[in-house]
Amino acid sequence: MADDILVSSDEEYGDSSSEDERPSMSEIPDTLTYRFPKEIMVFDGDKIVDSHLHDGERNLQIYLKRCSDKLCAFASFGNTRLCCLLNTPVNEADIEDFEAGVSVKVSxxxxxSETSLRDLIKYIIPSSVMDRTFLQVRFIVYSDSGAVVPVALMTAMFALTATAIEVKGLVTAVTVLTDPDGNLTIDPSKEMEQKARDRIPGYAYVTAMKVMKDDHVRWFDMEGLSKATNLRAAFKKASESASLQYPQMAKMVQQLTERGKNVEGMLG
Known part of the structure; x- marks a missing residue:
């Protein structure tokens, strides 16, 4: 996919999320708790140690809850915490004047960019499914310490899987930052990413997404000002790191699938 799908500048897209819309920490969890939520899965991902990682390690944690017509996927990735709230999909048989598509809101x-996440979610769903489905997705970022887009994409995959929506395969995504000296940092902090968004010379980051375990990067975005050689190194590292996430993600999805077979009505 083209590298211009994701843009980080509010000046280019008017649909970016607003800091003013940040909800209280209790807004989503408490609302769901009142409506008899059904716990689906709690999974602490394996820690992956790499010398290029920010703070030396990353640990993806996913917590899925289903309540009424909504599924809520909570994700924790270091100090980045977000929620993906997915309304039960509407299919073509439910209503007249049906229009397929994906609606995305980010707080x-x-x-x-909400446009970028919408396009990427549509991309990971097969067109045969997308042509007869309408989804409403809301991302609520409670704590941002970087790598929000990769975490949002992987969390969305779990939410889609838990609602029995077919996806093209396991989604893995990574952000890699390069500094003026060419040093690479996987999953950099928000402050480090902001240097690239502020166009400080020498700082740039690459976000790459893969679907299944292959060498082909299905989507990537670059932000910042850096030497071409440093950007190529960051892109290569992001591609490699996304592939390394595959075993962990496969283990988590397998657990979700097995749990679904034993929990009546979980996927309906």
Whole structure:
């Protein structure tokens, strides 16, 4: 996919999320709790240690809850915490004058484009499914310490899987930042990412997404001002790191699938 799908500038897209819309920490969890939520899965991902990682390690945690017509996927990735709220999909047989598509709303991360996430979610769903489905997705970022887009994409995949929406395959995504000296940082902090968004010379980051375990990067975005050689190194590292996430993600999805077979009505 083209590298211009994701833009981080509010000046280019008017649909970016607003910092003013950041909800209280209790807004989504408490609302769901009142409506008899059904716990689906709690999974602490394996820690992956890499010398290029920010703070030396990353640990993706997913917590899925289903309540009434909504599924809520909570994700924790270091100090980045977000929620993906997915309304039960509407299919073509439910209503007249049906129009397929994806609606995405983002709160708490003003630099993230809702247009980009909408296009990427549509991309990971097969066209045969997307042509007869309408989805409403809301991302609420409670705590932002970087890597929001990769975490949002992987969390969305779990939410879609838990609602029995077919996806093209396991989604893995990584952000890699390069500094003026060419040093690479996987999953950089928000402050480091902001240097690239502020166009400070030498700082740039690459976000790459893969579907299944292959060498082909299905989507990427570059932000910042850096030497071409440093950007190529960051892109290569992002591609490699996305592939390394595959075993962990496969393990988590397998657990979700097995749990779904034993929990009546979980996927309906």
């Amino acid at each position: 708490g991360a003003p630099y993230v």
